[in-house]
Structure formats: structure tokens, C-alpha cells
Amino acid sequence: MIIENVLIVDPLDGEYVGSVEFEDVILDVKKSNKSTYDNILMPAFVDPHIHGIKGIDTMTASQEDFKKFKEFEALEGVWYFQPTTVTCPLTKLSEINLPSDLKLHIEGPFIASKRKGAHNEAYIQPPPRDVHELERYLPLSYIGMITVAPEYDTFMEFARSCEVKGIRISLGHSDATFEQVKSAFENGFKRITHFPNALSPLHHRELGVTGAGLLLDFTLEIIADGIHCSPDFVRLVYKIKGAQRIILVTDSISAAGLKDGSYMLGDLHVRVENGIAKLHDGTLAGSTLRFSQAIKNFVKFTDCSLKELAMVSSYNACKDLNLNGGRIKKGHPAKLILLDKDLNIKKVWNF
Amino acid sequence: MIIENVLIVDPLDGEYVGSVEFEDVILDVKKSNKSTYDNILMPAFVDPHIHGIKGIDTMTASQEDFKKFKEFEALEGVWYFQPTTVTCPLTKLSEINLPSDLKLHIEGPFIASKRKGAHNEAYIQPPPRDVHELERYLPLSYIGMITVAPEYDTFMEFARSCEVKGIRISLGHSDATFEQVKSAFENGFKRITHFPNALSPLHHRELGVTGAGLLLDFTLEIIADGIHCSPDFVRLVYKIKGAQRIILVTDSISAAGLKDGSYMLGDLHVRVENGIAKLHDGTLAGSTLRFSQAIKNFVKFTDCSLKELAMVSSYNACKDLNLNGGRIKKGHPAKLILLDKDLNIKKVWNF
The missing domain is CATH 3.20.20.140 (Metal-dependent hydrolases)
Known part of the structure; x- marks a missing residue:
């Protein structure tokens, strides 16, 4: 599963636009050059x-x-x-x-x-x-x-x-x-x-x-x-x-x-x-x-x-x-939530 | 009047050893290379x-x-x-x-x-x-x-x-x-x-x-x-x-x-x-x-x-x-107090 062009929010690495590849575990996180995004990906x-x-x-x-x-x-x-x-x-x-x-x-x-x-x-x-x-x-x-x-x-x-x-x-x-x-x-x-x-x-x-x-x-x-x-x-x-x-x-x-x-x-x-x-x-x-x-x-x-x-x-x-839990970083469990910009929950993964 | 080898304490410039020359007004403040001192000079x-x-x-x-x-x-x-x-x-x-x-x-x-x-x-x-x-x-x-x-x-x-x-x-x-x-x-x-x-x-x-x-x-x-x-x-x-x-x-x-x-x-x-x-x-x-x-x-x-x-x-x-008032800096009024290291007042000037 790959989510692209989202605002990734990690409690330590901060906020940046990028893509996340994951199954049960986060396989890869890539920063993109874009600054616009539609949705926010947060740790569940x-x-x-x-x-x-x-x-x-x-x-x-x-x-x-x-x-x-x-x-x-x-x-x-x-x-x-x-x-x-x-x-x-x-x-x-x-x-x-x-x-x-x-x-x-x-x-x-x-x-x-x-x-x-x-x-x-x-x-x-x-x-x-x-x-x-x-x-x-x-x-x-x-x-x-x-x-x-x-x-x-x-x-x-x-x-x-x-x-x-x-x-x-x-x-x-x-x-x-x-x-x-x-x-x-x-x-x-x-x-x-x-x-x-x-x-x-x-x-x-x-x-x-x-x-x-x-x-x-x-x-x-x-x-x-x-x-x-x-x-x-x-x-x-x-x-x-x-x-x-x-x-x-x-x-x-x-x-x-x-x-x-x-x-x-x-x-x-x-x-x-x-x-x-x-x-x-x-x-x-x-x-x-x-x-x-x-x-x-x-x-x-x-x-x-x-x-x-x-x-x-x-x-x-x-x-x-x-x-x-609590991180969006390679190797961490992929307990993830997609939210819109008003912080409404749109989707959750792996729980 | 010159006070030498005191810890000068200024609320903005901080704490440093030096000498202060003053009459009613502070005429000169010099930082010294020493790190030891007996007394502390503070704004009154x-x-x-x-x-x-x-x-x-x-x-x-x-x-x-x-x-x-x-x-x-x-x-x-x-x-x-x-x-x-x-x-x-x-x-x-x-x-x-x-x-x-x-x-x-x-x-x-x-x-x-x-x-x-x-x-x-x-x-x-x-x-x-x-x-x-x-x-x-x-x-x-x-x-x-x-x-x-x-x-x-x-x-x-x-x-x-x-x-x-x-x-x-x-x-x-x-x-x-x-x-x-x-x-x-x-x-x-x-x-x-x-x-x-x-x-x-x-x-x-x-x-x-x-x-x-x-x-x-x-x-x-x-x-x-x-x-x-x-x-x-x-x-x-x-x-x-x-x-x-x-x-x-x-x-x-x-x-x-x-x-x-x-x-x-x-x-x-x-x-x-x-x-x-x-x-x-x-x-x-x-x-x-x-x-x-x-x-x-x-x-x-x-x-x-x-x-x-x-x-x-x-x-x-x-x-x-x-x-x-409130400063130890050239040109400021010399309302000054000398204290020992236990903060006992030893001398005051200009008031």
C-alpha cells in the first residue's frame, strides 16, 4: 500500500509532504518536493x-x-x-x-x-x-x-x-x-x-x-x-x-x-x-x-x-x-490515520 | 571613583568580572580577564x-x-x-x-x-x-x-x-x-x-x-x-x-x-x-x-x-x-550597590 502526496505528521521528525509505503509495518517514507497536499497522515x-x-x-x-x-x-x-x-x-x-x-x-x-x-x-x-x-x-x-x-x-x-x-x-x-x-x-x-x-x-x-x-x-x-x-x-x-x-x-x-x-x-x-x-x-x-x-x-x-x-x-x-506505536517512520508499526485538513478522520489502517 | 575586580551584574549584558568608573553617571565599564572576584556590583x-x-x-x-x-x-x-x-x-x-x-x-x-x-x-x-x-x-x-x-x-x-x-x-x-x-x-x-x-x-x-x-x-x-x-x-x-x-x-x-x-x-x-x-x-x-x-x-x-x-x-x-536606572553601562546613572557573595549589602552609591 502506498499513500502519496499527504502531509506526514511525525511527533519527532515533524510535518512534511511525502509518501508512505506500508503493510503491517511502515516499509518506506519519502519526502517530496511538493508543498501542497489534500490530506494528513498521522499516527493512530x-x-x-x-x-x-x-x-x-x-x-x-x-x-x-x-x-x-x-x-x-x-x-x-x-x-x-x-x-x-x-x-x-x-x-x-x-x-x-x-x-x-x-x-x-x-x-x-x-x-x-x-x-x-x-x-x-x-x-x-x-x-x-x-x-x-x-x-x-x-x-x-x-x-x-x-x-x-x-x-x-x-x-x-x-x-x-x-x-x-x-x-x-x-x-x-x-x-x-x-x-x-x-x-x-x-x-x-x-x-x-x-x-x-x-x-x-x-x-x-x-x-x-x-x-x-x-x-x-x-x-x-x-x-x-x-x-x-x-x-x-x-x-x-x-x-x-x-x-x-x-x-x-x-x-x-x-x-x-x-x-x-x-x-x-x-x-x-x-x-x-x-x-x-x-x-x-x-x-x-x-x-x-x-x-x-x-x-x-x-x-x-x-x-x-x-x-x-x-x-x-x-x-x-x-x-x-x-x-x-506513535511514529511515522520506516520499521514502525503502520497504525495510521488519514484526516482531511479540518481533522476529520477519513480512513484508518491496521486496527 | 573606580571599583575594580568586581562581578558586574547587568540585567541585559549579564555577569562578568571587570571595573566600573563613575561619578553620578557611569563613565566607563571595563571587562577584565580575571574570573575571580570578592564582591558583586549591582544596579540599586x-x-x-x-x-x-x-x-x-x-x-x-x-x-x-x-x-x-x-x-x-x-x-x-x-x-x-x-x-x-x-x-x-x-x-x-x-x-x-x-x-x-x-x-x-x-x-x-x-x-x-x-x-x-x-x-x-x-x-x-x-x-x-x-x-x-x-x-x-x-x-x-x-x-x-x-x-x-x-x-x-x-x-x-x-x-x-x-x-x-x-x-x-x-x-x-x-x-x-x-x-x-x-x-x-x-x-x-x-x-x-x-x-x-x-x-x-x-x-x-x-x-x-x-x-x-x-x-x-x-x-x-x-x-x-x-x-x-x-x-x-x-x-x-x-x-x-x-x-x-x-x-x-x-x-x-x-x-x-x-x-x-x-x-x-x-x-x-x-x-x-x-x-x-x-x-x-x-x-x-x-x-x-x-x-x-x-x-x-x-x-x-x-x-x-x-x-x-x-x-x-x-x-x-x-x-x-x-x-x-537599572543598568550598569556607560552613560547610565550610577545608582549602584556593592554586595558580598552572600548578597549582603556592603556599600551603596548616589542615593
Whole structure:
């Protein structure tokens, strides 16, 4: 397969017009002398934090549902995603019908009650000292990432035991102080879940998780729906951190891609109005954001380059999750998306 | 007068060992081949926001007190400062015994009640449409700067009338929204008083004055006492804004340089304990910070270079106030300070 005369966007090599020859793997990339093009070729996207889409929810999806989940994500340009759990009794984790080629993002129960967001407080608990205790409920190989509040006494032991097993730790749903977060950072835990939602806010005498995320060299998940944080806030994060330290996620729930109405997120009732998902008390409860929209929003909010867009939508997440992807370069997997100049997805390959 | 073999620190030309010949004006600056030195020569400091020091208060100082005020400031390395008023009935402004070579910083009464800090709410009022209305109380030539909350309907007209008269506007004590601050910024009002104290905080769905100060190209006053904002916060501001957009101020009150005890700030009672000045309700009420300490703190908090220190302690304020100073360069005024390597002031010239 050869695609000619497209704008090739690579997160490291930049943007240039050329042609790409590929099968499963990219066989050749050639720069052309032309400067005009009709379409854009980008590395396919990765969504490390997604609860569900179009009626499917990670917690209850059948094997058949997970197949559809992948198909729906392919339409969004997403070749890899982490189906994400909500805070639940740990026994519930054993009921998840995870396909063998995906890994979970476990969001809770090891989070802070004060910053629970749309998680059921009844099931919140401190992390065990060792991740092996979770093996009672599911194989550790099913787990890609765990969101944990670093203020628990057991955090550091738990996080280190995860590291040994190749499970990423993401700090989140946390009321930690700056010093607590700094300590986690200095011990190598440098990722934060849906920044700055459900995190202790920036105060000028106690920077909290929000201030730590901005000041220290953390990588931050951002939900670029313009609802979880304002476009200006996204621009501020982009200004401070640069595209290298941002990972776009949808945090979408089963209502994504469906009409407004009533839905479940775990065992909590969610009401979606004008695409905004909330608990009855007004707490935001995940999003209805589609990845194909998230990339358009991010460009609109920040005026970033397409090279930077390739970082925040794919390359950074690939590095973070140790995935082979995110590049348009000879020898790399040909997980590719063709977009028009308005960033509408026209075609995807190899997923 | 010739000073030889010192580290010359200029905010634009940088740091180098050499000699400086000067009278009132710098006659010659020579780079030497040496790399060792005992002392540091810096442009003398400017403090655009200081209520008082050692028992002297701008609101009540006699002509004799103002002489002492200048002498005390000289010991701090400060060659120019703006004696700063507190929120008061406007008639009080006519009682200030300002010397002819200084100009006032009028802090209030045109501020927001919700962000009054240690200002007496009873006297807070919207700004008039035209600064000429203040001529009833004092000559406009007495005024260097006015801190104003931009959310007042009359803000823009007032601010423009100040601009025409060469009076600087600084946004402060404000509960404005991001959009309101952005509008002021776009109209050329790009300075913020004692950031982020007494300003609407950063929220991720409404950035407030704090978020606007960080996101837009504002110049920010910073009280680097480690109390008004934490050292980490100062480091965050330095990281985001750079030294070019920071102006150190003390915001000190008459208790500065004196023992703990009871003092007045305008007509409010202030209690100073361990050097921290507060109203009875715990609100911070100015500082007891000395400029000679502020520069040490800023270096400690941020690890900035001496070149950058020259920016935040003098050059930026000179540019901001249209003062001829802040450089060590032939032809510039010789307002100079000699410091040892621990930044203790050893000698000052020409003020």
C-alpha cells in the first residue's frame, strides 16, 4: 500500500509532504518536493482512560461488547485504549471480560474520599502494601495502570510493587499536599490522572496536586472537552508543560455517542444533558467526549502544531504505556490515520 | 571613583568580572580577564510597593519622616520607592507630606470588597470615570501608580485617563473573571499588584485574575517573604513567567525593622508575631519584609541567576515606572550597590 502526496505528521521528525509505503509495518517514507497536499497522515491515537462508549461499559461489557468497543474506537482513530474501571468492591474486578490484547486502567478504589468525584465512596479503600494482593481478583497481566492517591501510608510500597510488575502508577483523585506529591515524584511516579479534576487545588501557600503537576515534571492526562476544564485552562497547561507532558484522554462513559438521558457509571446513576454527564448532586461523571473531537478541541484551545498534536494524541501515551506505536517512520508499526485538513478522520489502517 | 575586580551584574549584558568608573553617571565599564572576584556590583533596587518601615507610615509620615524613610531604604539598597497608601477617605490623600522626588502608589479605595485583604471596607468605592476628579485631593503629579480592580464598570475610562497622565495602572485586590482581566490586558493594562494575594484564585473552569496573570503576558509584583506565597509558588511563577515578568516588592508596613507587637496600618490594628503582620481575623496585613532580604529569598526560592535578580529587583521596575536606572553601562546613572557573595549589602552609591 502506498499513500502519496499527504502531509506526514511525525511527533519527532515533524510535518512534511511525502509518501508512505506500508503493510503491517511502515516499509518506506519519502519526502517530496511538493508543498501542497489534500490530506494528513498521522499516527493512530491512544486513549489510556476510557470507561465506555455507545452503551458499552468496561464493568459490564461482554466479550462481544468488547469487540464492538474496539470497532467504535477504531472509528475514533484510536488503535489502543485502556478500558477503565470505576471504584467498586475488588471482587467485581474478577467479572470483567477483558480481551487478551487490552489492559485495564484501574481507577479506584485506592483513591481519596475527599476527591472521589463520581466514584462510590462506600468502596474506597487504601491500597494494599503489595499489588500481588490483587491477584485474588484478576491476573496482574490484565492491569496496565492504576490510579492511586499518593497520600495513603501504603502508597509507596504499593506503587513500587506495581512498578516491578510493569504496571503504571498514575496519581489521581487525590487531596495530597505538595510535599506528598513531590515525594511520589522523586520516587519516580510522574503521571497524573485527568489533571486537574479531582485533585487538591492550587493555593499560593499550599500548591496541592494541581500546583505540583504544574511545577514538577509530571505528565498530565487532559480531558479536552472544554467542560472538565475550560479552554483557557488547557491553554495554560500547554503553555506551562508543553506538548511533551500532556496525554489526551476522553474519560468517556457508556453515554458517549448516544443521546442525552439516564445512564449508569458503575452503580451510580448519571444524567446526561447537552452531552454533559453528572451525578444528581452536579458532580461531573466522566465525559461524552469522542477522541476524534478531543483532538480538534486541543488544537482549537492551544493553537498547537500538528507535530505537537501527534505527541499528545499518541506518541506520549505510547511511551508512557511502553507501546510500539506513535511514529511515522520506516520499521514502525503502520497504525495510521488519514484526516482531511479540518481533522476529520477519513480512513484508518491496521486496527 | 573606580571599583575594580568586581562581578558586574547587568540585567541585559549579564555577569562578568571587570571595573566600573563613575561619578553620578557611569563613565566607563571595563571587562577584565580575571574570573575571580570578592564582591558583586549591582544596579540599586526599586520598591514600587511599600507602606512603611521602622515606625514610619506613608499615611502619617512628616516631611522629616520621609527623609528617614529614604535613609532606611538606602540601607536596603533601594534608591527609589513608591510610598504606598491604604484604602482611606479620599480627603486623607491631601494630608500626605510627599517629598517632591517621590510619587505615590495609591492602593485602594478603587478595589473589590470581596478581595479587600487588609483594607478598610468602609472606604472602598468604584473609581471615578476620570482621574482628574482626584485633583481635588492631591496634584496628579504626586501619583505614580494606582491599584484598581478591573471589574468596575468605570475601570476602563478611569484607567485610560490615568494613562494619558502617565499614571501606571496595576490590577489588584480584584475578584474579576478571566474575561474581565483579559479585556483589561488587551487594552494595555498589563501589571498586577502583589500576585496572587487578594486576587480571584485559579479554578480550572474560571481562571480568575490568578490564572490570567499566569496565562497572559502580565508583569507581576511578588512579595518574596515566603509567607504571602510559599517558596514553591514563587518558583512556579518564575518557571511560568520568567524573570522578565516579575517585580519584587516588599509591601512592608511600619513594623518592618521593628520588634513584634501592635501597629497600625491606616486605621486598622495590626498584630505582628514572628514577623508576620495580621489583622485580628488572621488576614495578612502587609509584610515586615526588608528588600535586602527579599533578594536573598528570591534567589533561594528560584535558583535564578544574578542577571535575573537584577531584572526582578531593579530593571523591570525601572522600565515599568519609566525611571532612568537599572543598568550598569556607560552613560547610565550610577545608582549602584556593592554586595558580598552572600548578597549582603556592603556599600551603596548616589542615593
